[in-house]
Amino acid sequence: xxxxxxxxxxxxxxxxxxxxxxxxxxxxxxxxxxxxxxxxxxxxxxxxxxxxxxxxxxxxxxxxxxxxxxxxxxxxxxxxxxxxxxxxxxxxxxxxxxxxxxxxxxxxxxxxxxxxxxxxxxxxxxxxxxxxxxxxxxxxxxxxxxxxxxxxxxxxxxxxxxxxxxxxxxxxxxxxxxxxxxxxxxxxxxxxxxxxxxxxxxxxxxxxxxxxxxxxxxxxxxxxxxxxxxxxxxxxxxxxxxxxxxxxxxxxxxxxxxxxxxxxxxxxxxxxxxxxxxxxxxxxxxxxxxxxxxxxxxxxxxxxxxxxxxxxxxx
Numbered sequence: 001x002x003x004x005x006x007x008x009x010x011x012x013x014x015x016x017x018x019x020x021x022x023x024x025x026x027x028x029x030x031x032x033x034x035x036x037x038x039x040x041x042x043x044x045x046x047x048x049x050x051x052x053x054x055x056x057x058x059x060x061x062x063x064x065x066x067x068x069x070x071x072x073x074x075x076x077x078x079x080x081x082x083x084x085x086x087x088x089x090x091x092x093x094x095x096x097x098x099x100x101x102x103x104x105x106x107x108x109x110x111x112x113x114x115x116x117x118x119x120x121x122x123x124x125x126x127x128x129x130x131x132x133x134x135x136x137x138x139x140x141x142x143x144x145x146x147x148x149x150x151x152x153x154x155x156x157x158x159x160x161x162x163x164x165x166x167x168x169x170x171x172x173x174x175x176x177x178x179x180x181x182x183x184x185x186x187x188x189x190x191x192x193x194x195x196x197x198x199x200x201x202x203x204x205x206x207x208x209x210x211x212x213x214x215x216x217x218x219x220x221x222x223x224x225x226x227x228x229x230x231x232x233x234x235x236x237x238x239x240x241x242x243x244x245x246x247x248x249x250x251x252x253x254x255x256x257x258x259x260x261x262x263x264x265x266x267x268x269x270x271x272x273x274x275x276x277x278x279x280x281x282x283x284x285x286x287x288x289x290x291x292x293x294x295x296x297x298x299x300x301x302x303x304x305x306x307x308x309x310x311x312x313x314x315x
Contacts, residue, residue: 007298018303022115045094057097060306062107069149109136111301116292121250129256177235186228196223237272255291
């Protein structure tokens with residue numbers, strides 16, 4: 001059975017028809033009218049109509065933020081003015097499709113579990129290292145959403161007591177130490193110190209230390225950029241050790257732009273994980289791998305979750 005997946009991002013809405021093996025049959029892209037929630041509903045409804053060709057469709061929609069346990073309403077999303085938005089009801093009324101809503105990190109994690117780096121395990125944690133830190137938890141072959149549907153907000157695990165302020169209103173969240181934004185902060189701090197930070201400083205003066213510049217320096221094995229990456233990896237590994245104590249996953253899958261560093265990132269992640277793992281030497285150790293999906297994880301995961309949801313409702 002083919003299904004449609006829609007992934008609502010900060011700058012674009014991506015949609016695709018996805019087959020049962022996670023393959024993209026046909027895709028579509030449109031700009032995100034992020035400041036106009038009603039216009040965004042229009043865009044998603046139009047995309048569903050375009051991809052379905054007027055036929056009844058099974059649709060999964062992935063969006064950032066808190067989604068209720070019924071996979072129907074968006075409690076809150078940070079980049080769109082949706083607050084308690086009945087998104088499923090609106091889209092079904094507009095399109096006649098069978099729609100389910102899910103968190104975008106959940107959708108991406110599910111794609112990895114079903115078709116990517118998470119295959120062949122039953123318990124997995126996905127960490128998406130982007131501007132912030134997204135996450136997904138699969139336990140016993142089931143996606144974990146929590147009692148209210150707003151679970152697996154891994155980026156807001158408290159990592160440093162009374163640490164840096166976070167956009168969620170708290171202090172010391174993992175997101176402030178293990179994200180792409182944190183990597184930029186580390187790189188700037190190393191650039192300020194001179195020494196191994198000389199190339200970082202030169203790049204900053206030439207145009208700024210954005211993610212691409214730092215990434216290029218990492219791949220060029222610049223010592224300052226590698227030091228910044230090691231600090232990032234240490235934060236990711238430290239948080240992962242706490243997650244392992246609670247969830248006991250067989251595998252951690254690392255995705256997002258920073259994951260392009262591959263083993264250069266995973267090495268310090270593993271080191272910090274073992275350093276902080278409770279009962280090290282007696283606690284089973286999960287493996288750490290890089291995500292396989294790059295751009296299509298959200299649409300693939302959303303479509304597959306919608307397909308599964310429909311099948312469970314039909315029982």
